[in-house]
Amino acid sequence: MKVGLIGFGKAGSAVAHVLNEDPRYSLEWIATRSGSPSSVELGGASIPVTALDRETLADWLDLHPVDALVDFSNAGAAAVYSTEVMRRGLTLVTAISSYDEEQLAEIRAMGEHAKVLCSPNITVGINFLIMAARLLREIAPFADVEILEQHFREKPEVSGTAKKIAEHLDVGGEKITSMRLGGIVGHHEVIFGFPYQTVRLIHDSIRREAFGTGAAFALNELRHCANGFYTFDDLLMKRVRAQLMQP
Structure with a gap:
C-alpha cells in the first residue's frame, strides 16, 4: 500500500x-x-x-x-x-x-x-484500555473511578485522551488528575475502587x-x-x- x-x-x-x-x-x-x-x-x-x-x-x-x-x-x-x-x-x-x-x-x-x-x-494499547474500562464500568457501575494522566513537563493542557476516557466512563473532569514530570511520553491509568479490591488499567507510551x-x-x-x-x-x-x- x-x-x-x-x-x-x-x-x-x-x-x-x-x-x-x-x-x-x-x-x-x-x-x-x-x-x-x-x-x-x-x-x-x-x-x-x-x-x-x-x-x-x-x-x-x-x-x-x-x-x-x-x-x-x-x-x-x-x-x-x-x-x-x-x-x-x-x-x-x-x-x-x-x-x-x-x-x-x-x-x-x-x-x-x-x-x-x-x-x-x-496507539493500540490505549484504545484497548478504553474498551476494557468501558466494559468494567458497565459490569460495576457502583465502583469509584479515578483517572491519572502523566506527561512531559512542557505539555500544558489536560490530556485529550484522559478527557476521552472520562467521557466514555461518564465521569466528570474532576476525576482526572494530571501530573507533569520530566520527559514522560504518556501515562494513562484508570483506577476502579471496589469495596474489597482495586483494579488498575495502565497504559504507558514509551516512545512516539x-x-x-x-x-x-x-x-x-x-x-x-x-x-x-x-x-x-x-x-x-x-x-x-x-x-x-x-x-
Whole structure:
C-alpha cells in the first residue's frame, strides 16, 4: 500500500520511521506546512517532501499517487485534502485531537466516499484500555473511578485522551488528575475502587513510535472495511467479535 504522510513533527517523524520500515507499506512522500527540506532520509531511502497546499495537491497526487493518507499535522489540514480524498477514494487515517464540530463533520463526510479512521490517540494499547474500562464500568457501575494522566513537563493542557476516557466512563473532569514530570511520553491509568479490591488499567507510551504501529494497524484493518467513518473502537471490536466466534 502506497502511503502519503501529512505532518513531520515529533509524532509524524516517529510515524514516518515505522511506516518506512513496515514491509506492508511504501512511504511515498511527506507533506508539511513549509515543504522544506525537499526530502528526508529514512532507512537509506530519500523520501520527497512537499508543501501541503490546496492549489497544488491534485497535481502532486497525479505525479505521486498513493492509496492512503496518514495525518499527524493539525486540524486545519483536512480542509486541504478532503476533496482529493473523496474524489480519489483514498483511505484516510487521522490522529488529530483538536477538531471542532465543523471540522469533524467534514471528516465524517469523507467517509461517504472513502475509508476514514479518526482517532485522537492512535496507539493500540490505549484504545484497548478504553474498551476494557468501558466494559468494567458497565459490569460495576457502583465502583469509584479515578483517572491519572502523566506527561512531559512542557505539555500544558489536560490530556485529550484522559478527557476521552472520562467521557466514555461518564465521569466528570474532576476525576482526572494530571501530573507533569520530566520527559514522560504518556501515562494513562484508570483506577476502579471496589469495596474489597482495586483494579488498575495502565497504559504507558514509551516512545512516539507507538503512534506509528497504531497507524499501521489501522491501515491494515481498513483494507477489509467498506467505505465509511470508523473509530479505533470499531476496528478493535471487529477483532474481538472475530475472536469470540472461534471455537
